[in-house]
Amino acid sequence: MHNDLLRAQPAEPDFVAGARNAIISCLRVQPEEKVTLITDEACLAIGASLAQELDRQAIRYSAFILETLAPRPLTDMPAEVLADMESSEVSIFAVRAQQHELKTRMQMTDVVNRRRMRHGHMVNIDRRIMLEGMRADFNEVDRISTEVWRMASQAKEIHATTPAGSDFTGRFSPSLKWIKTSGIISPNKWGNLPGGETFTAPLCVDGVFVVDGVVGDYLCEKYGDLGPNPLTIRVQDNRLVEVHSNNRALEKEFWDYCHTDENSDRVGEFAIGTNIAVRDVIGNILQDEKIPGIHIAFGNPYGAHTGADWYSATHIDVVGRKFDIWIDNRQIMHAGAFIF
Secondary structure, eight states, rough: HHHHHHSOOOOOEEEEEEEIIIIISSSOOOOOEEEEEEEOGGGHHHHHHHHHHHHHTEEEEEEEGGGTTSSSOOOOOOOHHHHTTOOOOOOEEEEOOOOTTTTHHHHHHHHHHOOOOOOOOTTTTHHHHHHHHGGSSSHHHHHHHHHHHHHHHSSSSEEEEEESSSSSEEEOTTSOOOOEEOOOOTTBEEEESSSOOEEEESSHHHEEEOOOBBBBBHHHHHHHOOSSSOOOOOEEEEEEEEOOOOOHHHHHHHHTTOOOOOTTTTTEEEEEEOTOOSOOSSOHHHHHSSEEEEEEEEEEEOHHHHOOOOOOSSSEEEESSEEEEEEEEEEEEEEEEEEE
């Protein structure tokens, strides 16, 4: 364990509000509970701020810095981490993503799902997110998320457009559940922090999505904000059929990622972002996917929660800007702002 290494880090006063939101407002850690805190060298200052807040609240925790346990990129989540999670009620993962590590994160969330832990997933958390999305009023985000969840759960169809040229429709099955991850995390579903989305596995998506925001996983850090040079994708019968960009390297890498396995090109997530503290894309998927609007993801449909009966070893999000959204012909968003 590396509690003392984190305690020795200089305090970051600007991170206190976000760390307190994570521990108290979002994860609602109780005095008698134990926390597993996982961080890495890239996120050390943020990991330290979380550890220092746990100390302030006199909460018992075990901290791990990944590079001290195994070389990066990881091939498996270190056994010490997984073993410690078996005795914790809460876990926090504040780590910079590296290529080919998705499997290790799935090993961790398998433990979370099995034990019904409250888990804060802070992949690629950075300073700007700590000062923006993590300072949201999560009670208000939860109120908006609940209303979106209520409408979406009854929806047969959701249609979306953007000024950049997105024009697509999702269709939904009552047998596939909509999940609310507003930042207030329960044992029913672990959540990303900052939170703020409602999502499901769609029955089918068709149309064009112009990605003038970001793409996910490790490609996000590599390519950043795509606003000046968007990626245009076409989906037919819930499968990716075309990808176009003036950035040929991005075009190829995204296409190859979405053809890793037989379901990597299948839309596994259809989500509506609800974090009203997020004003625009910053080039980091952790926060950008929470911007009010729609994002979809190809690959893993989180079947343990949505009820989808298929699987993929990959999952990559795509985010756009300034959406108009209609749920069963009722408009709920105009130019990226909720209107209900």
